[in-house]
Amino acid sequence: MTALHNVSRRDVLRGGGALVLGLVLPGFSRVQPFDETLSLGSAGGAEGVSLNAWIRIGSDGVATLRMAAAEMGQGVFTALPMLLAEELDLDWEQVRVEGAPARSVYARWLLHIPIKLQITGGSESVRGYWTQLRLAGASARAMLVQAAARAWDVPRESCRTEQGRVLCGDLSASYGELVAAASELPVPRNVALKDPTTFRLLGTSPPRIDLPSKVDGSGLFGIDVQVDGMVHATVRACPHFGGRLVSFDDTAARAQAGVLDVFEVGEAVAVVARHFWQAKKAADALEIRWAPGRGEGLNQETIGAALSSALEKGGRPVFRHGAEPHDLSLEATYSVPYAEHAPIEPMTATVHVQRDRVDVWAPTQVPHMVRDRAALLAHMPLSQVFVHTTLLGGGFGRKSFTDFTDQAVLIAKRVDKPVKLIWTREETFTHGKYRPRVICSHKAALGEDGLLTDWHVSVASQNICDGIVPPGFPDPEFAPYTVVEGLAEAPYSIERQRVDYAKVRLPIPVGWWRAVHGSHNGFFRECFVDECAHEAGQDPVNYRRALLRSSPRHAACFELAVAEAGSIAEGQHRGVALFESFGSIVAEVLDLSIEQGEIQLHRVTAAVDCGLVVHPDTVRSQIMSGVVMGLSNALYGEVTFQAGAAQQSNFHQYKLMPLREAPVVDVHIVPSLEQPGGIGEVGLPPASAALCNALFAATGVRIRSLPVGNQLSL
Amino acid sequence: MSEDPSVPTFGLLLNGSAVDVQAQPDTPLLWALRDHLGLTGTKFGCGVGACGACTVQLNGMPMRSCVLPVAAAVGQPLTTIEGLKHAVQQAWIEEQVPQCGYCQSGQLMVAAALLDRNPSPSDEDIAAAMTNLCRCGTYERIRKGIHRAAAAMATAAASSSPDESDSEGETSDDVDAP
Numbered sequence: 001m002t003a004l005h006n007v008s009r010r011d012v013l014r015g016g017g018a019l020v021l022g023l024v025l026p027g028f029s030r031v032q033p034f035d036e037t038l039s040l041g042s043a044g045g046a047e048g049v050s051l052n053a054w055i056r057i058g059s060d061g062v063a064t065l066r067m068a069a070a071e072m073g074q075g076v077f078t079a080l081p082m083l084l085a086e087e088l089d090l091d092w093e094q095v096r097v098e099g100a101p102a103r104s105v106y107a108r109w110l111l112h113i114p115i116k117l118q119i120t121g122g123s124e125s126v127r128g129y130w131t132q133l134r135l136a137g138a139s140a141r142a143m144l145v146q147a148a149a150r151a152w153d154v155p156r157e158s159c160r161t162e163q164g165r166v167l168c169g170d171l172s173a174s175y176g177e178l179v180a181a182a183s184e185l186p187v188p189r190n191v192a193l194k195d196p197t198t199f200r201l202l203g204t205s206p207p208r209i210d211l212p213s214k215v216d217g218s219g220l221f222g223i224d225v226q227v228d229g230m231v232h233a234t235v236r237a238c239p240h241f242g243g244r245l246v247s248f249d250d251t252a253a254r255a256q257a258g259v260l261d262v263f264e265v266g267e268a269v270a271v272v273a274r275h276f277w278q279a280k281k282a283a284d285a286l287e288i289r290w291a292p293g294r295g296e297g298l299n300q301e302t303i304g305a306a307l308s309s310a311l312e313k314g315g316r317p318v319f320r321h322g323a324e325p326h327d328l329s330l331e332a333t334y335s336v337p338y339a340e341h342a343p344i345e346p347m348t349a350t351v352h353v354q355r356d357r358v359d360v361w362a363p364t365q366v367p368h369m370v371r372d373r374a375a376l377l378a379h380m381p382l383s384q385v386f387v388h389t390t391l392l393g394g395g396f397g398r399k400s401f402t403d404f405t406d407q408a409v410l411i412a413k414r415v416d417k418p419v420k421l422i423w424t425r426e427e428t429f430t431h432g433k434y435r436p437r438v439i440c441s442h443k444a445a446l447g448e449d450g451l452l453t454d455w456h457v458s459v460a461s462q463n464i465c466d467g468i469v470p471p472g473f474p475d476p477e478f479a480p481y482t483v484v485e486g487l488a489e490a491p492y493s494i495e496r497q498r499v500d501y502a503k504v505r506l507p508i509p510v511g512w513w514r515a516v517h518g519s520h521n522g523f524f525r526e527c528f529v530d531e532c533a534h535e536a537g538q539d540p541v542n543y544r545r546a547l548l549r550s551s552p553r554h555a556a557c558f559e560l561a562v563a564e565a566g567s568i569a570e571g572q573h574r575g576v577a578l579f580e581s582f583g584s585i586v587a588e589v590l591d592l593s594i595e596q597g598e599i600q601l602h603r604v605t606a607a608v609d610c611g612l613v614v615h616p617d618t619v620r621s622q623i624m625s626g627v628v629m630g631l632s633n634a635l636y637g638e639v640t641f642q643a644g645a646a647q648q649s650n651f652h653q654y655k656l657m658p659l660r661e662a663p664v665v666d667v668h669i670v671p672s673l674e675q676p677g678g679i680g681e682v683g684l685p686p687a688s689a690a691l692c693n694a695l696f697a698a699t700g701v702r703i704r705s706l707p708v709g710n711q712l713s714l
Numbered sequence: 715m716s717e718d719p720s721v722p723t724f725g726l727l728l729n730g731s732a733v734d735v736q737a738q739p740d741t742p743l744l745w746a747l748r749d750h751l752g753l754t755g756t757k758f759g760c761g762v763g764a765c766g767a768c769t770v771q772l773n774g775m776p777m778r779s780c781v782l783p784v785a786a787a788v789g790q791p792l793t794t795i796e797g798l799k800h801a802v803q804q805a806w807i808e809e810q811v812p813q814c815g816y817c818q819s820g821q822l823m824v825a826a827a828l829l830d831r832n833p834s835p836s837d838e839d840i841a842a843a844m845t846n847l848c849r850c851g852t853y854e855r856i857r858k859g860i861h862r863a864a865a866a867m868a869t870a871a872a873s874s875s876p877d878e879s880d881s882e883g884e885t886s887d888d889v890d891a892p
Contacts, residue, residue, distance in 0.1 A: 071814075208812075211815070214815030216798075217755020220754075221816055343849055344759045344817045344849050345814075391814070393814055393816030393817075396849070621855070624855075625851045650762055651847065659848075659853040659856060660845075
């Protein structure tokens with residue numbers, strides 16, 4: 001291992017684009033053996049020499065690129081390396097990827113809140129690292145060129161780069177040959193980025209780097225971490241939100257084979273055992289008394305009443321366009337239930353607390369926050385906390401919370417060994433950070449041409465930001481990009497609009513669930529627009545065309561989806577929907593039929609305008625993924641509460657769409673050189689609306705409350 | 715592993731090798747594989763046989779290992795994702811099937827077992843066999859991946875010499891060959 005360098009002096013990528021050489025993190029030599037197991041791609045690539053925090057090149061030319069964003073299926077372990085490789089002109093075959101530790105050099109500015117974090121969420125990875133990584137690649141390239149120019153005694157302007165080599169006339173050297181000399185050079189202050197029209201790699205779809213490890217069992221997910229001497233833990237936490245642990249009898253649990261310890265951790269009881277199964281069985285044998293506390297009396301009816309009464313009392317106007325909407329004769333109230341993320345990998349983390357350091361291995365979307373929380377909970381300086389981010393077995397927003405890693409740290413503090421905490425599926429389901437239950441009322445008036453002219457929308461829900469976003473930030477609670485996203489600033493030409501929001505406080509934990517507020521606002525808006533079209537006696541496609549008259553980019557995307565969908569097949573029914581979220585526009589056309597009392601989903605034709613595309617195949621797969629999750633949730637997804645306790649504990653009570661029911665998803669990309677938009681979440685918002693609009697076309701029944709469940713008597 | 719000597723030992727025929735595992739008899743095969751033998755490719759998803767992430771092949775049949783006691787697997791050919799060598803894995807790469815990948819070990823074990831029994835499955839056959847859950851919604855590509863693997867297997871069979879059919883039926887599969 002090479003010598004340590006002073007991070008504070010070297011690790012900052014300053015505003016001017018200056019990069020730092022030879023970054024080696026303190027303690028990294030000890031962390032590295034583990035991080036190497038996270039390396040993806042085939043073996044090879046010796047230690048290598050770092051050109052900056054992101055790029056290490058071996059003498060064999062293998063480039064190891066550090067990924068500050070977590071791979072949870074959305075393809076960032078391929079898309080982000082492409083940003084570096086494009087500017088650096090790497091040979092893609094020589095690219096390897098490894099997870100980055102939680103360190104400030106790997107943080108990025110969030111797009112909407114003025115803070116810098118190492119976070120994977122908000123469909124922001126490509127957008128958030130777009131300039132940072134391209135600069136890192138361009139800067140490293142300039143250093144390699146400079147090293148070659150010096151060695152050859154030629155002007156650096158006469159050199160070019162291609163496929164991991166610097167070339168000048170007949171002269172040629174591989175990056176592997178040049179990297180040692182390059183790493184000694186000063187970091188260039190100003191480097192030019194490529195003109196997007198000259199991209200060679202971006203816009204192509206090389207096979208995803210992480211996939212070989214996902215077909216042979218070698219991919220390392222959070223639950224797969226194995227550390228020498230490790231023991232296992234599981235918990236039983238208070239099922240009542242707002243409730244507490246009163247007492248527990250662990251006599252029977254402690255008598256079970258392999259059990260090492262049983263203790264209280266917050267409002268939960270932890271069991272530590274040699275093996276997970278022993279811990280689980282012992283946890284089953286615990287006799288625990290819970291008090292429902294504030295969860296007392298909290299059930300479907302009382303939650304519904306709280307939301308309705310907030311809506312009736314009226315919220316606060318958060319968006320206005322034009323004068324006050326008037327003569328509102330058309331009314332409809334919509335709702336969505338609490339939803340669980342349900343990643344197939346349950347909550348898990350492995351923690352080793354030692355006298356002088358804490359190691360956390362976790363499938364986390366927020367390594368930075370995990371580190372900060374672990375330091376706080378274990379009374380350890382930040383520099384002595386090491387977070388090792390694994391692959392995530394699905395995240396969808398759930399793994400952007402630190403409740404499970406915090407708990408693992410608290411448990412590990414009590415055990416003088418590394419501890420792997422695994423929540424059972426039941427714990428995972430009943431201790432979620434749910435997509436909130438939301439109700440939305442529309443009051444509207446149509447003009448003489450039947451088009452929507454006046455629209456008053458009111459929304460009531462718990463607010464995800466409550467207790468999460470620190471006070472002092474610019475009013476995130478009511479900012480249009482949060483709760484009323486897409487209801488405010490819709491692409492439709494409406495003369496007078498007002499959006500109100502009423503916040504409800506309940507002890508049920510809520511959080512960012514894939515597509516966040518788009519997950520319900522897509523349904524609320526796009527179904528109501530269909531109602532307006534129906535009221536006006538107009539075709540939903542033509543109706544939207546008219547409303548989109550001042551939004552050419554949205555209109556073009558919508559037209560592409562409609563054109564590609566073609567005509568409706570005999571016996572099938574169609575629903576359309578359009579929604580912009582996370583900087584991308586998605587239109588979906590869904591065709592279904594009703595066969596012997598069952599909904600048959602045939603095809604979803606989607607068009608997406610996500611600006612400049614990094615990896616088209618990932619765009620297609622992410623839209624497919626969002627569509628299926630949106631449809632699954634619209635049809636089946638619902639968490640209900642009794643005495644403040646979630647009533648769904650496993651997949652038999654929270655159905656996910658199986659293969660048999662999944663439609664073909666045909667994705668078309670609008671060519672664009674606009675700034676890149678997000679892609680991980682954007683396919684979801686239109687799906688539920690397209691479904692319910694198609695169901696209306698098929699049955700005449702207007703679904704205003706999700707899930708669809710058995711509201712249709714087919 | 716220095717366990718209590720009263721804990722029984724079970725002999726598994728795992729990925730072609732005889733392996734002993736010492737565990738309580740009711741330990742699900744899943745946890746024997748993951749915690750006792752360190753084979754973590756087989757995943758825990760639900761613990762009640764509902765999601766299929768834990769699927770292995772026992773006697774060539776897909777089996778949800780989270781609800782199968784290790785004692786029930788003794789002495790029978792057992793294949794996990796680590797021991798799977800099947801055309802379907804290459805097809806999965808070619809179709810770029812996995813996203814997060816967590817359920818894919820289980821999906822692959824079911825898909826491989828399906829193709830071994832039915833070398834050219836219809837969409838209906840696939841829908842009937844592939845009941846494992848995928849939260850990323852990769853189903854369409856799973857379907858394409860199975861069709862692609864079937865085509866690759868058919869091509870391979872057609873290009874191999876006809877005298878290979880002599881050995882057909884001699885060994886049902888390769889899982890129990892040490």
